[in-house]
Amino acid sequence: MRILYVEDEKFLADAVKHNLEKAGFAVDLAEDGEIGLEQAVKPIYDCVVLDIMLPKFSGTDILKRMREKNVQTPVIMLSALCEVESKIEHLDRGADDYLAKPFKTAELVARIKALLRRPKGVDLTKIKYGDLVFDETQMTLNDEQMTIKESEILTVLIQNPEKLISKEHLLAKIWGEDSMGDDNYIETYVSRIRKMLKKLGSACQIKTVRGLGYKLTDK
Ligand code: CA
Numbered sequence: 496m497r498i499l500y501v502e503d504e505k506f507l508a509d510a511v512k513h514n515l516e517k518a519g520f521a522v523d524l525a526e527d528g529e530i531g532l533e534q535a536v537k538p539i540y541d542c543v544v545l546d547i548m549l550p551k552f553s554g555t556d557i558l559k560r561m562r563e564k565n566v567q568t569p570v571i572m573l574s575a576l577c578e579v580e581s582k583i584e585h586l587d588r589g590a591d592d593y594l595a596k597p598f599k600t601a602e603l604v605a606r607i608k609a610l611l612r613r614p615k616g617v618d619l620t621k622i623k624y625g626d627l628v629f630d631e632t633q634m635t636l637n638d639e640q641m642t643i644k645e646s647e648i649l650t651v652l653i654q655n656p657e658k659l660i661s662k663e664h665l666l667a668k669i670w671g672e673d674s675m676g677d678d679n680y681i682e683t684y685v686s687r688i689r690k691m692l693k694k695l696g697s698a699c700q701i702k703t704v705r706g707l708g709y710k711l712t713d714k
Contacts, residue, residue, distance in 0.1 A: 496541045496611060497521045497668055501531030501557065502573070503549050514600035520607070523671060528552030536566050539668040542607050545590075547574035547581075555585065562589040569610040573598070622653050625699045625713030627692075629653050637695050644669065644684050645691075652701060652711040661708035685709060 498520045502508040505526065512522045523540075525531040528551040535543050535557050543561070545554035552560075558570055569591040574581065582593045592606050622629045629636050634646040641649065647669045651660055662681050670680065689701055699713045 497523065497539060497671075498542050498544060498607065499523050499525060499531070499534050499540045500544045501525045501528070501535065501549065501554065502544075502546045503527055504546075511600055511603065515604065515607075518600075518604045521669075521671065528554070528557060532557045532560055535561050535568070536564050537667070537672075538566070538568075539664065539672070540568050542610055543568050543570045544603065544607070545570055545572050547572060547585075555588070558585065558588055558590055571603070571606055571610065573603075622650075624653050624656050624711070626697050627653070627695075627699055636691060637697070639691060639695060641688075641691070644680075645688055648681070648684050649688055652709065656711050656713070659704050659708055659710050664708070 496519070498515060500508065500512060500515070500522055502511070502524065503526055508524050508526065512524055515522045523534065525534050528549040531545070531549065531554075532552050534540075535545070543557075545557055547554040549557075554572055554574070558572065561568065561570065570589070571592045571594060572585045572590045573594050573596055575596045585593055591610050594603060594606060622631065627637060629646075629649060631646065631650055634641045634643065636646075636649065648665060651665060651668060662678050665681050666678075685701055692699055692701070699711060702710045702712055704710055
C-alpha cells in the first residue's frame with residue numbers, strides 16, 4: 496500500500512513517515528503544494544494524506560484539482576484548523592476523512608486502514624479470480640506462501656484482471672518513482688509468479704504484452 500503524504504513541516508513529516516512505514520505502508524513525501532499536486536494526480540497511490548497549510552498550493556487546492564481531474568484516490572486532510580466548518584467544507588469537496596493537528600500517528604494509521612477497507616464492501620483481504628484465491632494479508636496464493644514483492648505485484652494484477660498493466664506503473668507503485676528499479680526487477684518477480692501458477696495447476700496466466708506490460712487472464 497503506497498501513501499502520498501504532503502507536508503511542509505519537515506520534522507513532523509519525517510516522524511510521521513517513519514511511523515507509517517513501521518505500520519507497513521510505503522510512503523512518498525511531498526514538501527510543498529506544487530510537488531504535492533503533481534504527485535497526487537498519479538494513479539499509484541492507495542491514499543493521499545494532505546496537510547492544508549502548504550507553500551504554493553494549499554491542501555484544499557490539491558483536493559479540488561484531484562477531484563476535478565476525476566482522481567478518486569481516498570484523501571485524508573490534516574489541519575490545525577479544527578473548526579467544524581472547515582471539516583464540513585473539506586468533506587463536501589470530496590475529502591474522505593479529516594484529522595485535526597496535533598494527532599497521534601496511531602490515529603492516522605487507523606483512519607488510513609479504515610479508508611482502505613471501505614471500497615465497495617469487498618473483502619480486501621481475499622481476492623478471488625478464476626481458480627485463484629489470493630490472501631493479501633497473509634501473502635498466500637491458494638495457500639502457497641509468496642514473498643512481499645511477489646504479492647505486491649500480484650495484488651495489482653489481480654485487482655485489475657484482463658487489463659494491461661504497464662511495467663512503469665508496477666515499478667512506480669511497488670518500488671517508488673525515484674527508485675533505482677528497472678524492468679528486470681519486474682520480469683524476475685513476474686517469472687516467479689508464473690512458476691507458482693504453473694505449480695498450482697492454475698488456468699490463470701500472466702501474459703506479456705510485448706513492449707507494454709502484463710495482463711492477468713484466466714483464458
Ligand atoms: Ca503546513
